[in-house]
Amino acid sequence: MARLIVLGGGVAGHTTATFAAKWLGSQHEVVVVTPNAKWNWIPSNIWVGVGQMTKEEVTFDLASVYAKAGITYKQAKAVSLNPEGNESSDKPFVTIEYTSKSKSGESENIEYDYIVNATGPKLNFDATPGLGNGQGAMGTNTVSVCTADHAVHASHKLQESIEKMKAGERQKFLIGTGHGMCTCQGAAFEYIFNIEHELKKAGVRDMADIKWISNESFLGDFGMGGLHMKVGGYVVSSKLFAESLFAERNVDWLIGAHTSKVEEGKVEYELLDGSKGEEEFDFAMLIPPFAGVGLKAYAKDGEDITATVFAPNGFMKVDANYAAGAYENWKASDWPRTYQNPTYKNMFAAGIAFAPPHIISKPMSSPNGTPINPTPPRTGMPSGIIGKAVAHSVCDLMTKGENAHLHEASMAEMGAACVASAGKGLTTGTAAAMTVYPVVPDFEKYPGTGRDTDYTFGEIGLAGHWIKHILHHLFLYKAKLNPGWTLIPE
Amino acid sequence: MNKEIITYPTPLSVEFGVDVRVFDEKLFALIDDLKDSMNENNLEALSAFQIGSYFNVIVIKKEDGSFLELINPRLISHSGREIEEEKTAYYGDISANVSRFEEISIVYQDRNATNASLKVKGSLARLIQRKLDYTFGATFLQKLSADERARFESKLQYGADVGVADYCPTTFFRDKILKVINISMIVMLVSLVSSFFVSDAELLGEMWSYQLYASFGVLALNVIYFFYAQYEGKQYTSCSSCQLGNIVGTFFISLIKLTLLMLSSYYFIHP
Numbered sequence: 118m119a120r121l122i123v124l125g126g127g128v129a130g131h132t133t134a135t136f137a138a139k140w141l142g143s144q145h146e147v148v149v150v151t152p153n154a155k156w157n158w159i160p161s162n163i164w165v166g167v168g169q170m171t172k173e174e175v176t177f178d179l180a181s182v183y184a185k186a187g188i189t190y191k192q193a194k195a196v197s198l199n200p201e202g203n204e205s206s207d208k209p210f211v212t213i214e215y216t217s218k219s220k221s222g223e224s225e226n227i228e229y230d231y232i233v234n235a236t237g238p239k240l241n242f243d244a245t246p247g248l249g250n251g252q253g254a255m256g257t258n259t260v261s262v263c264t265a266d267h268a269v270h271a272s273h274k275l276q277e278s279i280e281k282m283k284a285g286e287r288q289k290f291l292i293g294t295g296h297g298m299c300t301c302q303g304a305a306f307e308y309i310f311n312i313e314h315e316l317k318k319a320g321v322r323d324m325a326d327i328k329w330i331s332n333e334s335f336l337g338d339f340g341m342g343g344l345h346m347k348v349g350g351y352v353v354s355s356k357l358f359a360e361s362l363f364a365e366r367n368v369d370w371l372i373g374a375h376t377s378k379v380e381e382g383k384v385e386y387e388l389l390d391g392s393k394g395e396e397e398f399d400f401a402m403l404i405p406p407f408a409g410v411g412l413k414a415y416a417k418d419g420e421d422i423t424a425t426v427f428a429p430n431g432f433m434k435v436d437a438n439y440a441a442g443a444y445e446n447w448k449a450s451d452w453p454r455t456y457q458n459p460t461y462k463n464m465f466a467a468g469i470a471f472a473p474p475h476i477i478s479k480p481m482s483s484p485n486g487t488p489i490n491p492t493p494p495r496t497g498m499p500s501g502i503i504g505k506a507v508a509h510s511v512c513d514l515m516t517k518g519e520n521a522h523l524h525e526a527s528m529a530e531m532g533a534a535c536v537a538s539a540g541k542g543l544t545t546g547t548a549a550a551m552t553v554y555p556v557v558p559d560f561e562k563y564p565g566t567g568r569d570t571d572y573t574f575g576e577i578g579l580a581g582h583w584i585k586h587i588l589h590h591l592f593l594y595k596a597k598l599n600p601g602w603t604l605i606p607e
Numbered sequence: 608m609n610k611e612i613i614t615y616p617t618p619l620s621v622e623f624g625v626d627v628r629v630f631d632e633k634l635f636a637l638i639d640d641l642k643d644s645m646n647e648n649n650l651e652a653l654s655a656f657q658i659g660s661y662f663n664v665i666v667i668k669k670e671d672g673s674f675l676e677l678i679n680p681r682l683i684s685h686s687g688r689e690i691e692e693e694k695t696a697y698y699g700d701i702s703a704n705v706s707r708f709e710e711i712s713i714v715y716q717d718r719n720a721t722n723a724s725l726k727v728k729g730s731l732a733r734l735i736q737r738k739l740d741y742t743f744g745a746t747f748l749q750k751l752s753a754d755e756r757a758r759f760e761s762k763l764q765y766g767a768d769v770g771v772a773d774y775c776p777t778t779f780f781r782d783k784i785l786k787v788i789n790i791s792m793i794v795m796l797v798s799l800v801s802s803f804f805v806s807d808a809e810l811l812g813e814m815w816s817y818q819l820y821a822s823f824g825v826l827a828l829n830v831i832y833f834f835y836a837q838y839e840g841k842q843y844t845s846c847s848s849c850q851l852g853n854i855v856g857t858f859f860i861s862l863i864k865l866t867l868l869m870l871s872s873y874y875f876i877h878p
Contacts, residue, residue, distance in 0.1 A: 334681040334714070335743075343624060345744070352621035354743035361749070373683030373714060389683050389714045390724030445628040478681065481627050481714070484722065565622040565661045 119145045119230040119515050122211055124195045124412075126179055128159070128497065129468025130235030131596055132504030132607060133511075138186045139603065142514045148184060148227065152194040157183070157265050160497065160536075161589050165268035166402070167275060167315045169541040172265045173450065175589075182598055191307050191492075192217035194410075195236065196224070198234055200461040201417035209463065232509045234433045234466040235504060238407030241296075247379030248295045248405060252487050258379045259295065259401040271402055275312065276402045282321035288399040291384065293330035295403030297375030297489035301496065302331055302534055304405050305484045306359070310539035311368050312402075314546055329363065329370040330396065330403075333490050334389060334481050336360050336372060340491035340537075342478045344553045346575035355551070359574060362549065366539075369562050371396070373481065375489045376403060391484035396402055407469060407492065409433070414435075425460055428539055434458060435466050437474040448527030449559035449593030451475065456507050457523060463514075467507045468500035477557055478559040483587035498533040501607030502526050529557040534574055536585045549580025608646040610640050610658040615698050615763070622661040623744030626679045634664070638676055638816050640703040641666040648839045650696060653740035659697060665738040667731075680715040682708075682739055687695045695737055697746050700809065706745045707733045721732050781854075782838040788861055795821050795868050802876045811878050818872040821863045 123134040126149050138147040155176040164170040183190040199210045208228045215223045240263050241251030242256060250256045253525070260271035270407040278288045294302060309329055312333040316322045329336075337343050337355030342577035344355045363370055373389035384401065387393050409431020416422045427433055434456060438451040451474040458464035466472075473493045481490045493504075513521035532554035540546025552574055558567025595605040613619065637660055641653045645668060655664040663877055665677040687709030694702045710728035713735060717723055727735065740746060751759055795818055802814050836854040 334683065345621070346622065352744065353749075354624050354745065355744045356624070357740075357745050357749050371684055388712070389681070390712050390726070392684075392712070402733075447628075474775050481681075482722070484724070560628075563651060567625075570621055 120148060121145065121231045121233070121515065122148045122227060122229040123233045123235055124148060124150050124211070124282070125235035125237055125470065126153060126156060126470070127235065127237045127468060127500070129237070129470070129500040129504035129507075130233070130503045131156060131201075133233050133235055133467055133508040134183075134188055135186055135598060136505055136508040136595075137512055138188045138601075140508070141515060143169065143187065146189060147187070147189060148189040148194050149179075149231075150191045150195055150211070150213050150227070151179070152192065153179070154192055154217070155179060155265075158589060158593050158596070160304075160306065160585070161313055161363075162262045162265055162268040163304065163538065164541050165265060166260075166262040166271040166308060167311045167541075168272040169315075171309075171450075172269050173266075174488050175593075177378050177593065177597060182432055182596070187600055190229075191215070191219075191225075193225070195234075195412055196395070197413040198232070198464075199416060199417075200422075200426070200464060202445075203415075203417060203419070206240050207417075209461075227242055228465075231463045231515060233467070233507055233511060234412070234464065234470045236410045236412070236470045236498060238469045239410045239431065240403040240405045241408040244374055244408070245296045245379060245403075245407045245521055248403060256379070258381050259403045261405065262304060262402060263404065264305075265302075275315070279316070279319050281322055281399075282316075282324035283319070285324075287326070288326050288396060290310050290325055290327045290399040291330055291396055291398035291403070293376075293403060294332045294406075294491075295376045295379065296406040297332045297387075297487055298492055299332055299404050299406045301407075302333055302339050302491055303405050303494065303537060304518040305329075305331070305378045305402065306339070306538040307539075308402055310362065310366065310537065312315065313368060314540035318540075327366075327368045328396065328428060329368060329399075329410075330374050330384070330386065331370070332373050332374060333491055334373050334479065336363065336370060338478050338491060340476075340478055341556060342552060342558060342567075344372045344573055345553070345570055346551060346569060346573055351576060352570055353575075355575070358549065358577075360537075362577070366377070371541055373489055375483070375487050377487075378405070385560055387483055387489070389455065389481055389483050389487065389489050409470070409472075426458065426464070431464035432472035432560075433464070433470055434460075437472065439472070441474055447475055449527070449555070449557055449561065452529045453529050454525040454527045455510060455523040456503060457528075460485075462519070465511065466506045467504045468562050469495050471495070471503075493528075493557075497535070498607060499528055499531060503528075505607055506579050510512075525555075526598065529555050531556055536581050536588065538582055538585045541586075543582060543586070544579070546582055547575050547577055547579055548585060550581040550584055551575040556595070608626075608640050609643045612644060612648060612650075613659060614655070619697075619746070620656070620659065620661065620745060621744070623656050624663060624742060625661045626627070627662050627664065627772070629829060630678075630716075630718060634662070634678070635718065637662065637664060637744050638666060648696070652738050652799060653696070654738045656741040656744065657754070663742045665735070667734065667738070677713070677715040677735070677738075678717065678720075680742065680802050682711050682713050682736065686710045691733065693733070693737060693747055695747060696742075698763070700711065701759070701762050702763075703747055703751055704755050705737075706748055707736050707750075708770065711736065713739075724865055739851060740783045763878055774796065779836070781839050782833065784828060784832045785857065788825055788832065789828050791821060791825050792861075792864055792868060795825075795872070799841050799868065799872050802872075808878050811876055812873070815872065815876045815878060818869065822865060822869050822872075825861075829858060829861050829865070832861075 161175040193215040260368035261267040378385040414426040435453040437453040509524035538548040555574035652667040668677040685708035
């Protein structure tokens, strides 16, 4: 019996572990190591963040689901990898530290035959002074919707602001990215329009000034260099699409911005033109930048080989071309296909945990040398697709031997769908629904835009809300491994 | 080389907004073409998109006659708003009142791929914003308010920048009547389908009564729609006579749907 360890229980890790357990059956062991007790459907955190959903509606306990799937579940965080074993054993192992109440702080070494790193990101709040608390967690100056708990906190703060407005006190809302190297602009984009919608519903919209601050160099970049969408038969730039949403809803914006410091009620920023400024706020939701979770790696003799296994940003190196060089040399083929670590063939990375070869948007920096550009999104649909492909590969390696064919899922050959709601109602509000193909532009295959305009389209309308509701229930149903879960696509 | 400038009604290309990645002779040739085309057509600025290139390149003629070359330009911050009348080469002499930022800050690259920035206001800020629209595949049409857009499209229909007394709106109150009619018929359809699962004669009788009363209501709404729609259309001189055809057609289609629904109801529900 061989053992597969999956680090992380988010979209990528959960997909990898559950499919692997199904395909491997009882012949092999699947272990999930994740510090969280609950699975979270992160896209719906937006609705938690405006008080339209509860934490319980977007999460469920992992233990019972993994017990049902025959997966060994360890509520713990991975600390380090020993891909060559140690001096007393050749067997690779991972060192974990338990986070569950009963075993909190205890460590354990677990040997593995294959390991999939799907830890997701570390929410690197401390990369921006004042955004974090100096100890790795979110600070007190802003709110976040990155986790369900953060979203609940954001919802309470939003209610406080609404009460103040009802009492006649004007409020300034600042939503966007908290650093020049953030990703997940889409989540902040969705949140700002949900806030706008909720303020309208509460009858206090006229008491609120809402402003977007982002590291994108144009509205609608979304970390993908923007996209050309078919809307009602016309091909429209995501820039115009986004600009019209901001204009219609009277939301101001500031882009090309690196949030350099956060204080109570104020952010300092640097723009792409090198100028610096300040923006005051009463309520701010600023997405933190992502980094690897800080896993270390050691050779058999104890030598630190973290730099061999992981990129400087802490994400795991995979079969990508990390030597692509300057922007003009970037190609779709730089992007990984199998997500196998080039040094240790029994190690894979899935979802946000893999190190991308470069960003997707045009690289930009201020005259002061500060990089201000979105980093590549690899959440949601791509994470699920990659997680399933990696599960396929690992299962084949475990059952057919080390020469088995590896399955591929390049982000340059995969599409993604995104629904950005502006409210939760079934009869009111509108959502922007977009599909993009491929996620990473392929300028050789699709000269010019790099994307296939037949499969890249968007719509604005109420139906987007219905789609988001359907996705919410569908993916929670799938993640709970209810009957027919494998039939639901990633 | 002087290039043909794309003008209305030639549709704009669906290929646009492509950042220049390689700064080579091809780019320089494109910039030269833009300058030649501007000189030939006496234009103060031109976006590469206007001569059929998908690259994000804008050339502007400065007051001293020299050219400002903006490669991969981005508008990153702004202040103030003002509405002014604009014309653009794509629509020739037809103008529109466009809301623009008064002052903008842009970043761009020069022909050596060096990053640069520019803070401008007034007419130059307006001009750059108009050209930026093109680099992302649009014209000022997409920046117009709903009313101004309707007026502008009316001018386009006349083919001249003449004063248009009024314009034909894109939405009418009559559409709301039509919506009520359609929703009512959907409810009737649901009732019809539900009857397939009902065997109780008394209940079927009640369902038939509902269908009957609902059909009277829908019929009455159709009649109201028919007359009100024509009255509403006549309030706007710019609304063309083809609207009457649409109203009559919509009225008869709705009646046909109602007839089919009632025939089916009579056959399946009527006790």
